[in-house]
Amino acid sequence: MPDTQNTEPNLYDEGRRNVPRAYSNAKENDLHEFIPFEMVPRGPAPPRQEFLQVTQVDMLWEKNMADHHTQVFSGPHLIIRRGQEFQVKITFNRAYDPDKDKFELEFRIGSSPNLSEKTIAVVSSFPRKRKLWQSHLLKNTGSTVLMGITPSASCIVGKYSMYVVVITSAGRFRDKDHSQEVYILFNPWAPHDTVFMPDDHEREEYVLNQVGMLYCGDSQNVLSRPWNYGQFEMGILDACVFIMDEAIIPLIYRGDPIKIMRRISAKLNSQDDDGVLVGNWSDDYTFGTAPTSWTGSVEILLSYASSGIPVCFAQCWVFAGVFNTILRCLGIPSRTVTGYKSAHDNNGNLKTNIIVDQSGRLNMDCTTDSIWSYHCWNEVYMARPDLPVGFGGWQVVDSTPQDNTDGFRRCGPAPVYAIKQGMICYPFDAPYMFSEVNSDVIVYQREQDNKLTKLFVDHDFVGEKVLTKQIGQDIWCDITNQYKYPAESSDKQEALRIAESYGCSRDQGDLSKADVKIKATLPDVEIGKDFKLSVELKNLGESLYNIDVSVSGNVIYYTGVLGPQFKFKNFPVKVDPSKTVTEHVAVKAEEYMSKLLDQCSLSFLVMAEIKETGQVVTTLQYMTLQAPKLELKMSGSHKLKEEMTVTMKFTNSLKFDLENITVKMEGPGVFRTKTKTYRLIARGSSISWTESFTPDQEGQKTLIACLNCALLRQVFGHVDFTIKP
Numbered sequence: 001m002p003d004t005q006n007t008e009p010n011l012y013d014e015g016r017r018n019v020p021r022a023y024s025n026a027k028e029n030d031l032h033e034f035i036p037f038e039m040v041p042r043g044p045a046p047p048r049q050e051f052l053q054v055t056q057v058d059m060l061w062e063k064n065m066a067d068h069h070t071q072v073f074s075g076p077h078l079i080i081r082r083g084q085e086f087q088v089k090i091t092f093n094r095a096y097d098p099d100k101d102k103f104e105l106e107f108r109i110g111s112s113p114n115l116s117e118k119t120i121a122v123v124s125s126f127p128r129k130r131k132l133w134q135s136h137l138l139k140n141t142g143s144t145v146l147m148g149i150t151p152s153a154s155c156i157v158g159k160y161s162m163y164v165v166v167i168t169s170a171g172r173f174r175d176k177d178h179s180q181e182v183y184i185l186f187n188p189w190a191p192h193d194t195v196f197m198p199d200d201h202e203r204e205e206y207v208l209n210q211v212g213m214l215y216c217g218d219s220q221n222v223l224s225r226p227w228n229y230g231q232f233e234m235g236i237l238d239a240c241v242f243i244m245d246e247a248i249i250p251l252i253y254r255g256d257p258i259k260i261m262r263r264i265s266a267k268l269n270s271q272d273d274d275g276v277l278v279g280n281w282s283d284d285y286t287f288g289t290a291p292t293s294w295t296g297s298v299e300i301l302l303s304y305a306s307s308g309i310p311v312c313f314a315q316c317w318v319f320a321g322v323f324n325t326i327l328r329c330l331g332i333p334s335r336t337v338t339g340y341k342s343a344h345d346n347n348g349n350l351k352t353n354i355i356v357d358q359s360g361r362l363n364m365d366c367t368t369d370s371i372w373s374y375h376c377w378n379e380v381y382m383a384r385p386d387l388p389v390g391f392g393g394w395q396v397v398d399s400t401p402q403d404n405t406d407g408f409r410r411c412g413p414a415p416v417y418a419i420k421q422g423m424i425c426y427p428f429d430a431p432y433m434f435s436e437v438n439s440d441v442i443v444y445q446r447e448q449d450n451k452l453t454k455l456f457v458d459h460d461f462v463g464e465k466v467l468t469k470q471i472g473q474d475i476w477c478d479i480t481n482q483y484k485y486p487a488e489s490s491d492k493q494e495a496l497r498i499a500e501s502y503g504c505s506r507d508q509g510d511l512s513k514a515d516v517k518i519k520a521t522l523p524d525v526e527i528g529k530d531f532k533l534s535v536e537l538k539n540l541g542e543s544l545y546n547i548d549v550s551v552s553g554n555v556i557y558y559t560g561v562l563g564p565q566f567k568f569k570n571f572p573v574k575v576d577p578s579k580t581v582t583e584h585v586a587v588k589a590e591e592y593m594s595k596l597l598d599q600c601s602l603s604f605l606v607m608a609e610i611k612e613t614g615q616v617v618t619t620l621q622y623m624t625l626q627a628p629k630l631e632l633k634m635s636g637s638h639k640l641k642e643e644m645t646v647t648m649k650f651t652n653s654l655k656f657d658l659e660n661i662t663v664k665m666e667g668p669g670v671f672r673t674k675t676k677t678y679r680l681i682a683r684g685s686s687i688s689w690t691e692s693f694t695p696d697q698e699g700q701k702t703l704i705a706c707l708n709c710a711l712l713r714q715v716f717g718h719v720d721f722t723i724k725p
Contacts (some may be wrong), residue, residue: 014239022110025158025241029111036171054175055143056091057509059182063087064468069189069208072236072669079183081331082255083153083190087138087146090164095142102126102167105135105149107160107182110251117252118156122165123149133314139656151184153192156254157330159183159241174491183237186331188381194257195382197333205471206333207383209701210668212324213469214317215476216558216714217624218373218601219340221524222467222476225335226704226718227321228296230668231329236298239305240329243267243276246308257332257382258413261397262428266408268323270310270397273408276300276322279401280313280558281405283598288312290597292713295664295706297325299673315558316400320376323399333381337396337479340465341622342375343439344402344560349505350496352439354620355446356455360550360607361568363446370560371441371462373601373622375400379468380413386410387426391415394482396433403432405467409441416482422498434499437483440507443607443618453606455508455616460487474720478609514615515541516575520606527546527600527625527712528593533585539575545610547573551585552605554594562603573608589655598713600625628653630707630717641722643694646719648705651686658709664690667703670695695723 005308046648059078064070064086070079080086088105104124111584113119122128123135124148132152139146162180188197188207210229217223230236244254247267253259263591265276277300282290294300299321300311314322320336327334343352355366377398386390394420397412398585414430417423419437424430439656441464444452463484470477485492500506533553539545567587575581592602602625607618628651636644652658659679666673671693681687695701700722707715 006586010672012187022112022117022296023248023462024245025109025251026111026245027161029115031174033174033176034171036176048186051170051173052096052103052166053093054090054164054166054178055093055179057164057178058089058091059180060089062085066203068187069203070185070210072232073154073237074232075237077159077181077183079185079237079341079680080151081185081187081189082151082155082157083187083630085148085150086132087148088148088162089144091144092144093489096140096145098125098137098140101520102690104167105147106163106165107133107151108163109156109158109160110182119257121151121155121160123147126276126358128436129710150301153187153190153514154194154255154358156251157185157186157260158244158251158254159238175526182453188331188333194385195332195380197381201471202381205469206335207331210557211718212283212321212336212703213474213476214321214336214376215338216317216374216376216599218622220516220522221463222340223624223714224474225714225716226295226474226666227317228298228464228666228702228704229321230296230298230666231325233668235302235670236329239301241324242305243252243301243326246275252725255382258384260330261327261332261380261413262410264326264398265323265397265412266410267535268319268326269314271401271409274308274310276304276311277314277319278310278312279319281315281561281676283557285313291315292316293662293664293706293708294318294321295666295673295704295716296668297322298666298668301325313721317376318370319399320378323378323397327378327380335379335468335724337379337466337468338374338376339437339463339483340374340467341462342372342436343441343462344370344375350435350439350499351505351507352441354605355444355452356443356552356605356607357446358448359659360570360605361552361565362554362562362605364554364562366446366564372560373618373624375436375556376449377411379416382413384413384415387415388720391418391423391426393417398433403429403662418484420483420495422495422502423454424466424499424503427501429501431502431504434504437466438496438499439463441620442507443616445616448457448662454511456618457469457509457511458618458620462618462636496710513613514537514610514617515613516545516608516610516615516617517617518606520604520619520621522604522621522623525623525625526653527596527627528589530586530588533587533604533606533621534582535585535606536582537573537575537581538580539577540642542577543612544577545575545612548609548611549573549583550607551591552607553587554603554605555592555597556603557597557600558599563597566592566595566602567604591626593656596625596711600627600713607713627712627715628703629713632703632705632717632719634703634719634721639697640695643692645690645692646703647688648717649679649686649688650715652681652683654683654712656711657682658712661707661709663687663705665689665691665703665705667701667709669697669699670703698723698725
């Protein structure tokens with residue numbers, strides 16, 4: 001199904017409609033105060049004192065925002081959610097008589113609102129037919145009335161201007177002096193909203209929680225990185241509106257979460273349209289901030305909203321963290337997800353090819369496909385009225401610039417259920433996500449005549465784990481079974497067959513099953529330490545086997561792109577029938593330290609050739625070297641309006657000095673990002689940084705800190721604490 005949303009104004013279709021299509025949430029400037037009923041040019045209004053006049057409009061900010069779960073937003077304006085009633089109290093200059101007096105509330109969005117584009121909504125004090133928005137008079141106490149208004153559950157999301165319009169015999173008086181601004185968001189609490197989520201605990205986590213965990217590292221050593229989404233911080237909602245304007249999303253489409261998230265998925269990266277973030281996987285961040293140095297989304301979004309200039313730099317977890325902030329701010333339930341051993345091939349099929357030379361070394365020039373140690377994306381929870389029943393629920397969206405669809409670097413929303421079932425015919429970009437978790441890894445040997453010989457196929461290496469944050473806890477939850485069936489199960493084979501029927505290409509070659517099983521094991525290792533790689537060979541046959549083993553070790557980017565080789569070793573092994581032999585390959589720190597890239601990731605390709613049969617078995621393993629820990633400690637009364645302090649401490653336990661270090665701290669509802677730099681942290685020495693603050697909000701809070709320098713990335717920590725009244 002094609003993506004039908006407009007991505008930019010079309011100068012050649014102006015003659016198709018009387019009213020120009022609106023692409024901006026900006027408020028109109030020329031708004032008439034008096035509109036006569038007669039078909040005559042507008043002239044001076046009759047004396048206002050003859051008619052009902054508005055003297056005060058009370059938006060009942062505290063009650064409405066509590067009812068709509070928006071009281072945590074910072075800012076002076078009313079913020080409500082669509083599909084749910086809110087109340088407005090209006091005071092007039094005299095007693096309101098419903099038999100004689102009539103008035104309306106007019107909600108306008110954009111610079112040229114009109115009824116056909118649904119950028120004007122009108123609710124009345126008197127009965128009206130065909131109302132998309134509902135209203136009724138709740139109370140009349142003479143000169144003050146209380147109105148209940150329910151926006152349509154499918155109305156446009158954004159910033160509206162509300163006017164009271166008094167209807168008289170002469171015409172309509174629009175009260176501009178008492179106009180109010182109202183933000184209307186998606187509503188996961190409203191059953192008729194597309195993003196309705198029925199479970200209270202899930203809404204608390206996926207809409208209201210301002211702090212999350214992003215998972216990185218590798219599948220055997222999962223690192224939990226805290227992230228400040230900060231979706232309710234001052235200026236973030238306006239930044240989201242600004243981004244929708246910059247993404248040129250027509251206002252008429254801003255009630256549809258599919259169109260919004262699809263366009264924002266593209267706008268979050270700068271590759272096609274000067275979007276929010278500049279991706280950088282080069283290990284050189286001279287002209288910006290290293291991706292590993294960010295502690296949250298707030299600083300990034302406020303910078304882009306104030307300047308319109310893409311922020312440098314980001315990698316997948318930064319794109320996912322910022323996207324999650326925008327989604328939750330707009331009211332769309334969302335979460336960040338990490339897939340380990342994620343296939344990103346350049347053919348859009350289910351084949352990830354690894355090329356080795358005749359000695360067993362990785363051929364970096366010919367290996368163009370890559371398997372990321374991990375990749376972060378987002379899921380959003382919503383109905384899919386455009387698809388058959390059963391394909392609603394969690395949907396994959398991804399703003400990391402990889403796949404080009406319809407001219408933009410974007411991905412999704414694709415139903416997670418469709419990915420699991422192999423139903424990749426449904427929009428959007430399901431084939432790409434299916435291959436990320438289901439691709440086969442095929443090892444080829446390049447001969448002297450450039451002929452490629454297939455050595456080994458691994459059907460289960462890719463998509464080893466898919467993790468997200470547990471509801472209400474700072475631990476990970478394994479959701480792999482939501483993306484794929486267990487290996488070798490008939491359900492998985494059926495899903496692969498279905499995917500093939502919709503165009504996915506798999507490896508159809510049949511290699512005889514080897515009589516040797518291989519397994520490589522890596523320990524948890526701190527940066528700068530020696531370690532050993534364990535290679536286990538199990539003979540499944542009935543004869544003695546002589547096996548030639550080669551181990552190729554490379555420094556890698558977390559994207560699977562190979563860096564320098566630091567280790568290569570060949571050795572023979574004899575394995576008796578039905579026996580297991582384990583060999584250890586020593587790796588010295590001096591072999592890899594000078595070659596390390598920003599996330600301290602290493603890969604080992606182990607290949608074993610059985611001389612007696614000519615069969616080859618391989619295994620590929622990743623490891624992330626561990627960094628020293630960063631500690632945060634709170635002190636003070638933990639009471640509202642009373643001063644507290646937080647102390648960050650870091651000890652350099654490595655065997656080398658650290659230079660030009662940046663440390664950041666921030667926390668939603670605590671304080672905005674604070675930064676401190678250090679010229680040198682010598683080996684064995686420590687630094688300590690203490691900041692004081694006075695909490696002005698009670699409840700559960702989190703502070704996040706991150707340390708970053710060229711030789712040491714991914715050092716972070718957080719502390720949870722509770723502020724009491």
